[in-house]
Every structure is written in structure tokens, then in C-alpha cells.
Amino acid sequence: MLDLKNSTYADIRPHKRTLWHMFELWMIHDGKMYMYFGFWILLEVLLFSLALVNYRYYPLWQNMFDLLGGSFISARAAALAL
Numbered sequence: 001m002l003d004l005k006n007s008t009y010a011d012i013r014p015h016k017r018t019l020w021h022m023f024e025l026w027m028i029h030d031g032k033m034y035m036y037f038g039f040w041i042l043l044e045v046l047l048f049s050l051a052l053v054n055y056r057y058y059p060l061w062q063n064m065f066d067l068l069g070g071s072f073i074s075a076r077a078a079a080l081a082l
Contacts, residue, residue, distance in 0.1 A: 044081055051077035 015021075023031075055061050055073040064072050 048081040051080045
């Protein structure tokens with residue numbers, strides 16, 4: 001048992017910082033914010049790509065795509081993602 005009243009700083013062994021320990025510390029401080037932000041960006045990219053495919057190949061939008069080209073699908077997909 002460690003006697004805290006009679007111990008000195010030299011008695012305490014420094015522990016080795018493992019990769020898992022550093023990951024846990026990062027998750028406590030900044031990790032949750034970055035994980036949420038990364039998930040949000042992934043979700044927006046997925047939504048944008050599905051909208052691109054929808055506006056490109058759906059028969060209802062075929063005439064507009066032929067008239068306006070690729071700028072039409074990118075503008076519509078960006079409006080949907082926003």
C-alpha cells in the first residue's frame with residue numbers, strides 16, 4: 001500500500017504512455033468534437049453524392065441535364081445538401 005503522507009515524488013513511478021492511453025486522453029479533451037464533425041462531413045458527402053446520382057440518372061431531370069449540363073446537377077445537389 002502506498003503511504004501518501006510519507007512518500008516523496010521519487011517514489012512514484014512514471015507510467016509509460018501507450019498509444020491507447022494517448023487516444024483516451026485525446027477523446028476526453030478534443031476527440032468527441034472531431035468525431036462528431038467527421039461524422040457530419042461524411043454524412044454530407046454521402047448526401048451530396050447520392051443527390052448527384054439522382055439528378056444525373058433520374059428520368060424526370062434528364063431534359064434539364066441535357067440543357068444545362070453538369071452545372072445543373074452540382075447546383076441541385078449542393079442545394080439539397082445545404
